[in-house]
Amino acid sequence: MIPPRILVLGTGGTIAGAGSSATGAAYRPGGLALETLIAHLDALGLAAQLVPQDVARIGSQDIGMAEWRALHAACMGALADPAVDAVIITHGTDTAEETGFLLDLTLPTAKPVILVGAMRPADAVGTDGMRNFANAVKVASDAAAAGRGVMLVMGDAVLPARDARKAATSAIDAFRTFPRGPLARVTPSSLDWFGPPHRLGEPARYPFPAELPRVAILTAGAGMDAKPVEALLGIGARGIVLAGMGQGNAPASVLEALSRAAASGVPVVRASRVDEGLVDRNVEVDDDALGLVAARALGPAKARMLLMVLVASGITDADEVQAAFDRG
Ligand code: GLU
Numbered sequence: 249m250i251p252p253r254i255l256v257l258g259t260g261g262t263i264a265g266a267g268s269s270a271t272g273a274a275y276r277p278g279g280l281a282l283e284t285l286i287a288h289l290d291a292l293g294l295a296a297q298l299v300p301q302d303v304a305r306i307g308s309q310d311i312g313m314a315e316w317r318a319l320h321a322a323c324m325g326a327l328a329d330p331a332v333d334a335v336i337i338t339h340g341t342d343t344a345e346e347t348g349f350l351l352d353l354t355l356p357t358a359k360p361v362i363l364v365g366a367m368r369p370a371d372a373v374g375t376d377g378m379r380n381f382a383n384a385v386k387v388a389s390d391a392a393a394a395g396r397g398v399m400l401v402m403g404d405a406v407l408p409a410r411d412a413r414k415a416a417t418s419a420i421d422a423f424r425t426f427p428r429g430p431l432a433r434v435t436p437s438s439l440d441w442f443g444p445p446h447r448l449g450e451p452a453r454y455p456f457p458a459e460l461p462r463v464a465i466l467t468a469g470a471g472m473d474a475k476p477v478e479a480l481l482g483i484g485a486r487g488i489v490l491a492g493m494g495q496g497n498a499p500a501s502v503l504e505a506l507s508r509a510a511a512s513g514v515p516v517v518r519a520s521r522v523d524e525g526l527v528d529r530n531v532e533v534d535d536d537a538l539g540l541v542a543a544r545a546l547g548p549a550k551a552r553m554l555l556m557v558l559v560a561s562g563i564t565d566a567d568e569v570q571a572a573f574d575r576g
Contacts, residue, residue, distance in 0.1 A: 252333040252389045253297045255326045257319060258282030259347075260306040261340025263377040265369035275369040277307035277340055285338065285370065288378060292436075294385045299332070308340025308347070313460055316350055320456045323351060327359050334360040334388035338381070341365040341414055341422060344400055348409030349550045352398040353557055354456040357447045360393035363400045363409065367420050376403075376420050382436040395445030396431055406432040406439075410576075413547055415523060426524045427545045427576070453575075457560030463487035465548045467521055468498040474505035481509055487555045487564075488516045491548040496520050496527040507538035515564045517573065519543035519551040529570070541570045 258264060260278025264285055267275030282300040289298065303318045304311070319337060326332040339347055348363050355361060364384040366377030384401040387393050398409040403421040411425040432441045464485045466476055470493075480488055488509060492498050496518030498506070506516045518540055520527050529535045529542040543551040551573070558564070558572055 249295075251295045251297050253299060253331055254385065254388045255322065255332050255335045256282065256286065256298050256300045257322050257335060257337045258285070258300060258302045259304045259308065259311065259315060259319070259337060259339050261308050261338065261342075261365050262369055263338050263340075263364065263366035263380065264305065265366075266371050267369050270371055270373045275372070277369075278305035280370055281305070282338065285377075285381070288370070289381060289385075292378065292382055294382060296385050296389055298336075298385075306340070308343040311340070311343055311347060316347065317456070319347065320351060320354060323355055323361055327356060332359070334393065335362065336381075336384050336388055337361070337363045339363045339365050341367060341402070343549075345409075345413050345549050346553050348398050348400050348412065349553050350557070352409045353454050353554065354452050355398065356452050357395050357397055357450040360388050360390075360396070361398045362388055362393075363398065365400075365402060367418060367422055379404075379436065383434040386434055386436060386439050387432070390439055392441055392445060395448030395450070397447050397450075399431065401434065404433060404435055405430040406434055410550070411545075413549070424524065426547075427526070454557050454561055457557055459560065460556045461486035461559045463489065463552050463556045463559065465489045465491050465552050467491040467548075468493050468502065472499060472502060474501045477502060477505035477509060481512075481514065485514060487514060487552075487559050489543070489548050489551045489555060490516065490518045491521040492518050492527070493521060495525070495531050496542065497532055503533060503538060503540075506540060510539035510566060513564060515541060515555060515559065515566060515569050517541045517543050517551050517555055517569065519546060519548045521548070539566050541566055541573060544573050545576045546573060
């Protein structure tokens with residue numbers, strides 16, 4: 249069998265991180281070149297041809313439009329190239345949720361695109377990076393991996409990028425998914441899908457934006473007033489995501505200010521600061537009367553990403569924004 253040819257796009261993160269000691273806490277994410285990582289992988293004897301391409305060597309807290317543009321272009325190139333079977337993106341875990349969701353929204357599903365990261369630096373005792381990478385290669389090499397949207401491989405699981413979020417700061421098993429569960433369990437020697445590909449032949453849902461508009465997340469806190477909403481409008485926010493209490497709640501004065509923002513053409517989406525769960529329309533907040541949108545299953549970080557993509561596509565009407573969030 250001809251080994252699959254996999255484009256590996258490096259961005260940095262802990263998977264490419266190195267510290268001064270195998271037992272110390274301090275390290276620099278993205279300190280290792282992708283070539284060095286791949287050289288380590290050679291020793292694992294993986295049955296795949298890995299083609300490395302450095303996009304960045306950063307902690308993913310610093311990722312932004314320049315890197316996303318480069319990643320999207322490289323993925324589109326790989327999708328069009330018959331010699332490439334799949335794409336693996338090495339990425340910091342802090343914002344894997346955002347990059348994964350942005351690519352999920354803007355790429356066709358024809359070939360597997362997989363993000364992989366690590367919670368422990370490459371030279372730390374008990375590092376998880378090589379195992380996660382070997383698992384990602386196992387997934388990328390499988391014909392049944394296409395047609396599932398962008399995926400995140402972490403902790404011996406294959407997670408749908410649109411449902412995954414980082415839920416722990418340092419545990420190896422750091423990611424959770426909502427509302428759907430993992431797509432598969434994976435180890436370097438086994439891969440068990442829980443169902444058939446569910447997004448076969450899907451085109452990109454949205455065009456990749458030329459620029460991303462300023463969309464802010466406002467976290468609600470007990471006793472707050474409406475001044476932060478006014479401040480966000482004052483710096484030119486083109487959309488606001490409320491990380492509200494419970495099912496997207498906020499003090500009445502804040503909701504009133506958000507309603508005024510919505511009436512002025514700045515779409516407002518109510519998400520939740522709670523770790524997991526749906527935010528539905530018209531539960532405690534009268535979204536119909538206030539002109540607000542309910543984030544449904546998307547948490548604040550992903551709600552912000554979808555709202556940026558929508559606003560960039562000229563979609564700001566509350567009903568249309570709600571329809572996009574309802575698609576989940
Ligand atoms: N903050 C860094 C990043 O997201 C390191 C964390 C990690 O990769 O797990 O790139």
